[in-house]
Amino acid sequence: MYRVKTFNKISPVGLNRLDPELYTVSDSETKEDAILVRSAKLLDYAFPENLLAISRAGAGVNNIPLERCSEAGIAVFNTPGANANAVKELVLCAMLMGSRDVDGSIQWVRQQVAAGVDVTTVVEKGKAAFIGPELYKKTLGVIGLGAIGSLVANIALSMGMDVYGYDPFLSVDAALRLDRHIHVVKDINELYKRADYITIHIHFTDKTKQMIDAKAIAAMKRGVRFINLARGEIVDDDAMLAALDTGWVAAYITDFPNNRLVQAPHVIAMPHLGASTPESEQNCAVMAVDELRDYLENGNIRNSVNLPAVSQERSGICRLCLIHRNVPAMLAGITTLLSRDSVNVENMSNKSKGDYAYTIVDLGAQPEASVVEELAALPNVIRLRVI
Incomplete structure (x- = not known):
């Protein structure tokens, strides 16, 4: 189960897209895996270690500490064009x-x-x-x-x-x-x-x-x-x-x-009326939820303000998602460890954005736990998820 904490009122048109068998959603969640927010200020909010993503139902993200999120491996999404x-x-x-x-x-x-x-x-x-x-x-x-x-x-x-x-x-x-x-x-x-x-x-x-x-x-x-x-x-x-x-x-x-x-x-x-229509709030909520779901369930990134856009169709047995620093030889280090474990890479995507990069690797077999630990421990790897 993914725990999603809401800040502000998020349109139920969006929230209803979260499968209750996979998600618990409320404004009182603790140790949340994800956050849905509109204008609430998160600049001084203490993020739990397991927080994976923040999705902003709107375009501006000056209420979110982007650099702190990047350093913690937290993807931040917004909804350009929805309003x-x-x-x-x-x-x-x-x-x-x-x-x-x-x-x-x-x-x-x-x-x-x-x-x-x-x-x-x-x-x-x-x-x-x-x-x-x-x-x-x-x-x-x-x-x-x-x-x-x-x-x-x-x-x-x-x-x-x-x-x-x-x-x-x-x-x-x-x-x-x-x-x-x-x-x-x-x-x-x-x-x-x-x-x-x-x-x-x-x-x-x-x-x-x-x-x-x-x-x-x-x-x-x-x-x-x-x-x-x-x-x-x-x-x-x-x-x-x-x-x-x-x-x-x-x-x-x-x-x-x-x-x-x-x-x-x-x-x-005017009192910030730009996006104040029910249609806009619904569009933003739907887009924010869909971006969050695709990231949590598939590791795909669309419309992130702090990480590059990377998405690919699912293939293989499992998927590795790595947020890491944008430095040379990262891909070589990842594939070397997987090859040593005789795990076939069926598909891989990698892109960078400023100081950070994101890599998705679809594998033909489940890697050994020790290999996953070694991948997570590689220098410059910020966060690793196995989906």
């Missing part, structure tokens, strides 16, 4: 709110009623304060053309917008998802100088921290409307607030509020 449609729809909402000041107009109507005014007598005059441009024939800049960004770019194009995209790490799969009429530029400044609206869809890392700073904003068109549903830390708040004060940025729509931003004019701040 893409939900975020795409909120981007459209953000562009409309940033253009037409929908939020301000609603508040104004409520203020009239609260003041005892017959609102029907003032709407025609009052609406002039909330006039804003249409999206049609305007230019949208999309920074990051992954699962979310590509959807946003395509839907904006279908709405009659001219779309520029920038992604220095554009994958072949992502490129194939893009409509051919989208202008993919290699220089982000080309996007900055053309876009009436900019939306950002990149991961938060040390390299992208405060990527949207005073220099970046100065390169944008005056009156640009900027949308940030990615991570708050990607934008330099000081630079953004200064640009809003001068009118260089007409509106800043963010899904990551803080007290400074909320009190500033021309800021529309």
Whole structure:
């Protein structure tokens, strides 16, 4: 039996995919083999020695100590793309709110009623304060053309917008998802100088921290409307607030509020609504559970943020799964020990990711316990499982 501990509420649509004959699942599990989590912070959580994997029902993993997990041989999964449609729809909402000041107009109507005014007598005059441009024939800049960004770019194009995209790490799969009429530029400044609206869809890392700073904003068109549903830390708040004060940025729509931003004019701040749809939560839960099951039961890795993607069809009698450091001669050491035990290797896959590597070996016979112990004791082997 695998013990799975849940943090936060995980959709039952996902949890129901865990066979009760193989898994026990609850938020009170101890000595858990796996963790399912959404936003709960695990940075200081004491992991049990037997913990094999953490699956995050969502994309961001800044609530998980990745390096500590890697050193302990714990695979960490996320669910890229599972919430893409939900975020795409909120981007459209953000562009409309940033253009037409929908939020301000609603508040104004409520203020009239609260003041005892017959609102029907003032709407025609009052609406002039909330006039804003249409999206049609305007230019949208999309920074990051992954699962979310590509959807946003395509839907904006279908709405009659001219779309520029920038992604220095554009994958072949992502490129194939893009409509051919989208202008993919290699220089982000080309996007900055053309876009009436900019939306950002990149991961938060040390390299992208405060990527949207005073220099970046100065390169944008005056009156640009900027949308940030990615991570708050990607934008330099000081630079953004200064640009809003001068009118260089007409509106800043963010899904990551803080007290400074909320009190500033021309800021529309939402409480992290990007993936807050039942469909998104179900998609993320299903994907997170499926990734976890495939790893626990078959050793296959898909969508891990700290280990390489390695998967192969099952063959042979048993399977060895080794997490090890990415150093020379590891495969030779593994096969040498197996050959000495006269165990035939029927299939093997190996890939590396940074300082770590992962090897799957399907064997034609069950290896002796002593050989398994020697494999686990090889220098630079972090964790060995026999499935």
